[in-house]
Amino acid sequence: MKNIRWEAEGINSYILEPVDGGLMPPFEPGAHVDVQLSPGLARSYSLVNDPAVRGYYEIAVHHAIDSRGGSRHIHEQWRVGEIFDISEPKNNFPMVEDASHTVMIAGGIGITPMLPMIARLERLGRSWELHYVAASPERAAYVDRLSEHDRVEIVYDGIPGGRRLDLKAICAAAPTDAHLYCCGPGGMLDAFVATNCDRPKGHAHIEYFSAETEVAAEGGYTLELAKSGRTITVEEGETMLDALLGAGIDIGFACAEGVCGTCEVKVLGGVPDHRDHFLTDEDKAANRSIMVCCSGSKTANLVLDL
Ligand code: FES
Known part of the structure; x- marks a missing residue:
C-alpha cells in the first residue's frame, strides 16, 4: 500500500499499487475488490479512482463503530508499505453508460462507487447529477473532488438546521428514461425503494454495503x-x-x-x-x-x- 489519506471523520482512503509495479487490471465504474485482511477475514471495497488511471487502485474505508473486525483492522493496523492480497475487480453495480441522464444518490461511505462513475460520465460527456447526504461536513468524504462539479447537491442530516434528501422530488424530477443509482445505509436504500423510482424496469440500481437482515443461524x-x-x-x-x-x-x-x-x-x-x-x-x-x-x-x- 502506497499511501493513506484522511478523507473525513472515520474515513480514510488507501492507495494500492502492485508489488511488482506495472498496471492494475482494468475495472468498470461501480466495481469493488475483495481485500484479504488476514486468513479468514476478507472485506469488499469499492474502487474509488478514475478507471482510466491504471497505475493504482484507491479504496476508502469507513471505520464502523460496530465493526466485526474489517474496518477496525484496517484503520488500526494498516501502515504505508503493507502488503496484502486483493481479488480481481468484480462489478455488482455496473453503470449503463449510454443513459440519457444518470442520477446518483449516495449516503455516507456510499459515495465511493459514484466517484469513478462521475469520472467516466465526464469523460463521455454524459448528463448526470449527484445527491450526497452525510451526517455533517466533518463526516462528508471527497467533498473537495465533488465541489469541482456544479451538478452536485450535498446535504447534512445530522446537524442543527440540517435536512434530509428529498428522494421523492429527486425521482420525480428525473427524466423517465434516466438511470438512477443509490448506495448508502440500509434506511436510505429502503426509502429509495419505497419511492418506486423504477419506472422502466431496470432503471433503478442499488448497492448494499452492509446488510441489516439477520443471517440465518437457526440450523437444524x-x-x-x-x-x-x-x-x-x-x-x-x-x-x-x-x-x-x-x-x-x-x-x-x-x-x-x-x-x-x-x-x-x-x-x-x-x-x-x-x-x-x-x-x-x-x-x-x-x-x-x-x-x-x-x-x-x-x-x-x-x-x-x-
Ligand atoms: S460473502 Fe459476501 S455474499 Fe456471502
Missing part, C-alpha cells in the same frame, strides 16, 4: 454436497458458511453478510431461505443458487454443487 438442516458426496449438518447457532468451513470445505467469502456475491454456490435440490441482498427477486424465486454466508434452508436437506 443438512447439506448434501453433490460433488464430494459428503453430508454436513448445520447446527443451531451456526451459519451454513460456518458449517462448511468447519467441515474443511474451501469456500471463498468476503462480506459474510450477503452483499458482495463472493460465496454464491449452485443449489441442486431443496429450497433455500434467501437472506442476502445480492440475488435479484427473480434469482431468489428460481432457487438456482444461494449465498451460503447468510442464507439458510427451508427444507430439511439442501443439495449444493460442492
